[in-house]
Amino acid sequence: MDHEDEIRKLIRRRDAERLAERVMALDGPSRRRVAAMLPEVLKELPAVHSGWDSGGLAGFGPVLRVAGAATLGGAAAVASWLYRRSFAPQWAGPDDDVDLILAVLAGRPAAWRADLAERLARRLRAADDRGMRLALELLRQTGIEPPRNDALVAGWAAQPPEGLADDPLLGHLLPRLFEAQGVGRVLQWDTDPDRGLLGALLRLAGSGRVRRADLLDGCLRRFLLGGTPVELRFFVRLHEALDPQPAEVEPRARDYLPLLPAAPGTVAEAAAKRLRGCPALTAGDLAEAWESLLFRPERKLVRAGLSWLRAEVRRAPELAVVAAAPLARAFGAGFAELQEKAAELALACAPGMDEQGRETIRQAIGLLPPEPGARVADAFGGGTVAEAEPVHLPPLPAAPERARPFEPPPAEPGELVELWSDSHLHSWQTWERLLAGFVTLAYHDRDALAAALATIRTPMWKSGPRAANWTSVDRWFQGLADHLTDQAPDAQVWRTAMPVAELPTPQLLVLYRAAEILRALEEGTLPPLLLATPTHDTGHVAADELVRRMEVLEAAGVKPLAADLQQALLRLPPGELPDAGRLTSAAGRILAGWRHPEPELTLRWYSGNRDLEVNVDCCGHDHPVELMTFVRRRVRTGLPLVDLMFRRFEHHVLAHHLDWWPAMLPSHREVAAAHLTRGLLRGTDEWTLYAQYARSLARAEGPVGESFAVVLARLLGDARQRPEAVEVLLEVAARGELPAGELGRQVGLMLKSRKARMGDMVAALGEAAERGAHAQVWSIAAAALPVLLPAPGQRPRNGLAGFVALAARVAGWCGARGEIPQVRDLASRKGSSALLRELRGLHTLLTSPGGHGSAGAVTDAAKEGRA
Structure with a gap:
């Protein structure tokens, strides 16, 4: 059997390993004859459909690639042959024939292989290109300098980092890592400092194989080139993991400063962190840095800039001279607590400012809210104070009709x-x-x-x-x-x-x-x-x-x-x-002789064996939260199903038609709500609470209490059903049937147990207040705060400052007065957090002279539906 026939049969059998052995044993003339035969073989091969392959020659890809790599003459011809589109299955991953191809290419002249390596590297178009591994291996074997190709760098960065210290490409491609487009997206999920490329680079820097200075300079160079947060995410992690020390930051301060005004937030935050306390910065540099940060839209960066400014002025009071322009920028911040903080800093810096700085402050006073603006104007001798915007509070909308005639049954x-x-x-x-x-x-x-x-x-x-x-x-x-x-x-x-x-x-x-x-x-x-x-x-x-x-x-x-x-x-x-x-x-x-029973029900929140209403420190509980209904006064009518309805409040998996239950107890909505509450916090599909349940309860009659409050609180904390939940609150309030105090307590427990998000609850209550229920929302907030506010040694819930700010806003609308002990105690603590500032503002409002009476009086008015 001649060589051509044997090669032809091996290709038909798709035996790539045996084929590689045979073609490597061929002499020059035999290889040329096989190469000349390949176009004819392509025409003879039948169409093959295998798995997800698209058919045609795809199933023969490995044997054809090996045959062409071993026998075709020019490097350009081999490069074109290896990546013919017809050889690649539609859903294929990386090539698995790279080792065979490298073996059959090993006997080629060094210059020829270098030419092929460069050609293959230039063909790459993406980090996951099929030809990536073969190109990288040929570059390593030939030792040539890789051509400029961003996809090549991204693909190299995406390879497993084992053996990176001995990689011949490290010296060539590492500097390009910080310049090539696409690298950041490939590495965005590389987060572990002990694994992946991030961990490998840190180990190389620690061992001296790679200079820390090169990595730091590379990160800064990448930051200055710009990019999206996703594209820069890996480099921010690398920079922070390197943790540059003051001696390393000082010579690079001029590179960090341009990052403050416009770089993505994570980059600007990292730059501000390193520049803070840097002795190389002049007063002008500090003013530029502060102004850059205080002009940013991100709350976190503005807060960092104000904190940096305050610390530097305390350390060196003469810096107050250059603080005026940055503070004027901060007066226009879109966050009230930051504007208040900027006003306080302006008052503290006033003695050290020159006349030009004082004039800069005076011209910016109009950007502040009226109250801090007036204080700054008094201290700086003038300035236009913004007028408080009038609050137009609508009345509660009229309640819709409670009941309409029921559609008659079918008559035919x-x-x-x-x-x-x-x-x-x-x-x-x-x-x-x-x-x-x-x-x-x-x-x-x-x-x-x-x-x-x-x-x-x-x-x-x-x-x-x-x-x-x-x-x-x-x-x-x-x-x-x-x-x-x-x-x-x-x-x-x-x-x-x-x-x-x-x-x-x-x-x-x-x-x-x-x-x-x-x-x-x-x-x-x-x-x-x-x-x-x-x-x-x-x-x-x-x-x-x-x-x-x-x-x-x-x-x-x-x-x-x-x-x-x-x-x-x-x-x-x-x-x-x-x-x-x-x-x-x-x-x-x-x-x-029928008279409606009047059972007495009470609810208890449990997590594990703990009663959350007694031990409200449930922020870190690991057990699922459940609600238990207890009957304090039993009903005995002698009618078994009626008595069972008022006695047993247990829920199981097979619960259907939950939205029917209020219509089964239209004169006992608290009992109907109690049947809903036990499974309310499970979060399973069977117990998804929908707004129509609460709307049906609102249209029903009878007392309302803890159970109804839990249902409504759960809905108010669900952003998906906020519009309907607000409508239910307004409807019940318009009828004078809203248990605002009890609803507030359940809102507090719902947020405390993490069964509702603070932001969603604040948004829902804020919308209700703006639509006429401001008095009711104040009563809700006043009852929720004692539950929500942290006890000594506890951490506050995220977003609690926003809840307190809402409480202060509606308290001001209602003219509420009356001290809340928990607010008073927290407001007296030392600190400058947003929560403490909001609490101090609320406490001052509630204890100032004038108003419409006590907070309790406002709460009573809310229960009666009066604004």
Whole structure:
């Protein structure tokens, strides 16, 4: 067998390793004959589809690359052959044939291999280019200086750093690391100082293999070239890990200064950190540095500039002469606390300023808020003080109508079938209408209803539900339809289909109502109507209508269904007493003597074994937070489902139709809310709280307390539902039913337990205040602060200064007065943090003369819905 035939067969078998052995053994003429044969081989190879490959020659890529690298004559021809597009699978990663190609190239002349290495390096277009490894290895083997190519540098930086100290390319490519575009993005996730290129460079600098000065100069050179925060992230990490000392910073001070005004925030922060305390800076340099930082939009950098200025002026009071222009810049900062801090610094620097500096300050006073502006104007002998913007506080919007008439049930079989087919029982209103329509139609014309239901054909209907664990109302209604159309899979389905697992009590009541209808259908005791069908969209049943329905049942000689009667009693409006004296049945007597129970409930927050309401230091808890409901005064009506509804507040995984529960207890919204609260903090999909729950509770009646406050607090702290949550707060406040003090306490606990974000809560309460609920928001904030403020030795929650600022703003709108002990105690501490400054401002406001009375009086007004 001649060489050409053997090579051809090895290519067809895709045996790259054997092929490499054979081509390396060929003499010159044989290699030239194989090279001449390759175009013919390309035409002969069949199309191959393998995995994610695009087909064609892709499956033969390695053997073809090896064959061409070993036999083609010129370096340009080999470079073109190796990276023919048809050889590369569509979804391929890095080439895995590099070692074979290097082996077959090893016998080529050194100059030829150097030419190929340069050509391959110049072809690279990205750090993850397929040819990167081969190009880098050829450059290392040939020892030539790599050509200028940013992609080559980025690809080299992305390689595993093992053996970097002995890499022949280190001397060539390390200086380019700080100049080449794309390197920063490749290295943006290199964060570990013990691993990756970052760790390798630090070790090389520590061992002396690389000069620290070269790395520092490289970082500064990269910073001065500019770039996005992402592109500079790695170099900032490297710079900070090198931790340049004062002796290293001093000769580079002129390179750090230009970074302060316009470099990305992380770069400017690093530069300011190194320049602070640098003895090489003149007074002019310091003024330039401060002005650069105080003109920045980032709060952190402005704060750093003010802190630096204060420290330097304290150290050298004569520097006050050059502080005027930077402070004037800071007067226009977009943050009130920084403007206040700048005003305080101006007052401290006033004695050391010359007349020119004082004039600079006077001209900038108008940028300050009115109160600090007036103080600076007094100290500097003039200046235009900004006028306080008038606050236009709208009244609370009128509350929407609480209830509207409930849509009547279907009156015809076709209407019921259409309602069921279109609804899929997503709402409690549809469920109630379907139940009521089914019972009435089945009682009066069973055959017509059965014929209409038989026209429906769905996959679920065809399979037929088995009688076990029907936790969904869809299954129960289908069971009713199955029985009516003689398709029921089991006898006495109502007995076996009730779930064996414990369910939330409201869900049990829903299922019991369905089960007793199915039982009555099987036993032939179906009543002509249901008692609990609402008359209003809040879920209420008007008392006179309930009496009329009971009279219909008595006239028909039929007993009401037990769960239906108990649900109807729970739906009576709280202020309506049924005139049921003429009723003669046992159920009628129950209705005549009905009075709504008044249970007493209380909530407790727990994390592990700790009571968070007693031990509110829950900032660092590791246990999931739960809410437990306790019944302090039990209800004993003698009606089992009613008593269970007021006694058991346990939640399990199988919780459905949570948004139905307020309509089941429209006269007991605190009890309905208590059923929601236990699972409220779990954060699972089954317990996602939506605004319609709180809106339904707002439209319901009855007392409100801790449970309702928890539901509303949870919503207010959820940015996704802020608009609806604010609307609910405004609606309840407009009716004078908002438990503002209790809501404030629960807001504090919600934030304290990290179940809501401070920024989201401040935004929601701020919006409510601006829309007319300023008095209520002050009451909420005043009740939340004692819970939120840290005790001695505790760290404050992030964003707490913003909450205090909101409290101060609405307190000013309300004219609130009255000392809050926790605010007073913290305000008296030493320090200049934003939180302490806001607390001092709030305490001064609350204890200043005048106003509209005590803070408690304002709180009472808020409870009554008065501004």
